Amino acid sequence: MRTPKPDLKKLIRASWESAAPEQKLISIGNDLDHLIAEDSAGRRRVVPIGVGADIHFGDSVEAATDGDNMPNPNPSLAERIHQAWNATSPPEQQWIVEAAPDEVIVMDNTDRSLVRVPVTIDDDQISFGPPQKVRPAYVPADDGQVAASRLVFASADESRPAVEPAPPVDPPPSGPPPVHTPAPPADPAPQTDPTPDPADPGPTGNPDPAPDGGDNPTDPPAAEPEPNTEPKGEDPVSTLSNDTRSRLGLPDDADDDAVLAAIDDLKAKADKVNAATAATAATDEMKAEISRLSGELAGIKAAAAADTKKALFEHAVRTGRIKPATRESWEKRYDKAPDVITDILASLAPNTEFPTTAPGYTGQEASAEELEDAEADKLFAYNGKAN
Incomplete structure (x- = not known):
């Protein structure tokens, strides 16, 4: 930081008092790049300073009231x-x-x-x-490069930083508007010589000393307070948005523990739903498998019943218990009451309807086709005797 020149600082003060006599000069920055001024309402503003062929001032910005967060004019x-x-x-x-x-x-x-x-x-x-x-x-530090x-x-x-709320605006007064009386013109500002005289000791009297160390060239300029960079403790609920708490059904002041408890409750409910869904899926799969096995069992039973029926009537015809011509009638009666017809056929003696072997002959039983041919021969022989 360079040491300000006393004559330039005085020149800036004189130029400001000439340019804005209605605003009180509070201080001039150590680097002579800005000043702090206060208006008649007590509001302080930061004004950039430009020094070239002449001294000029930029657009001002409002200064913070606490002095810690004064905006940078450049x-x-x-x-x-x-x-x-x-x-x-x-x-x-x-x-x-x-x-x-x-x-x-x-x-x-x-x-x-x-x-x-x-x-x-x-x-x-x-x-x-x-x-x-x-x-x-994390990368190795390079002392030669500064970001x-x-x-x-x-x-x-x-x-x-928190934004200070704007002061409330008073409602407009009721009734007719007040009559505006123009103020008398202000006295012209005294003309000052911008060229400082080395022999001039400065204005006489005891003016108010400037807060930045005054105009005494022997006094070093006061350093402005450095901003406080210490991290402040955060609110325990500031890490969560109000939208997150609202979706969880929690109040705006709910802390992290309340949010975590609500999330755990939702997870437990989701686990129950997933378990119920898995059980339902397993039940549906088991029902489908039972239905498939039932169908296969029904087919096996039907095939076994058909084989039993066929064997029963082939045996009844072969042993002469029923005639081949009446087999279809017996099968229909069997379909209605299989146990009853089975018992009836079992009670009939062989050769009841017609003999399947010659008297006194013990040999192989005749086949169903042979029995049908024998039955037809008997029928034709009977019809020939009748003629």
Whole structure:
């Protein structure tokens, strides 16, 4: 930091008193790049100073009342990007950790995750691209390179300072508007010689000393207080958004423990639903398998019943218990009462309807076709005797 020249500081004071006599000069910055002035209402403003062929003053900005967060009259590109991002009204749980000319690193206090947001500058207009999740990387430090263009913030309170609410506006008075009386013109400001005289000891009298150390050239300028960068303790509920609490059915002041308990309850309910769904799926699969096996068993039983029926009537015809011509009638009666017909056929003696072997012959039984031919021969023989 260079030592200000006393004659230039006096010249800045004289130029300001001449340019804005209605505003009281409070202090001049150590680097002679800005001053603090106070208007008749007690509001303090920061005014940039330009020193060239002459001394001129830029547009003023309102100064913070506590003096800790006085805005920079000549912000760097990183500071402008930081201010532009805060002006987009991002979610309250998000804040800039680092700001650079080409990117900002943003932390989300909900899960402490980091995202990189690219920065684009077009005709002095700052815009932000889509965020991309990143994680911290640790690389060897290079003492020869200093990232002077990057801003680093230690906490959300430092990155996103609270905005003082605007004072309430009084309602307009009722009745007719007051009559405005123009004020008398002010006396012209005294003309001062901008060229300082080395032999001139300065204005006589005892003017109020300036808070920045006064005009005494032997006194070093007072250093402005450094901003407090100590991280402040965060509210235990500040890491969660009101939207998250609202979706969980919790009040706005619910802390992390209440949110975690609500999430655990939802997970337990989801596990019960998944178990019930799995049980239903298993039951449906078991029912399908039972139906399939029942169908196969029914088919096996039907085939076995058909084989039993066929064997029963083939045996009844072969042993002469029924005639081949009456087999169909017996089968229909069997379909209605299989146990009853089985018992009846079992009670009949062989050769009841017609003999299947010659008397006194014990040999192989005749086949069904042979029995049908024998029955037909008997019928034709009987009809021939009748003729």
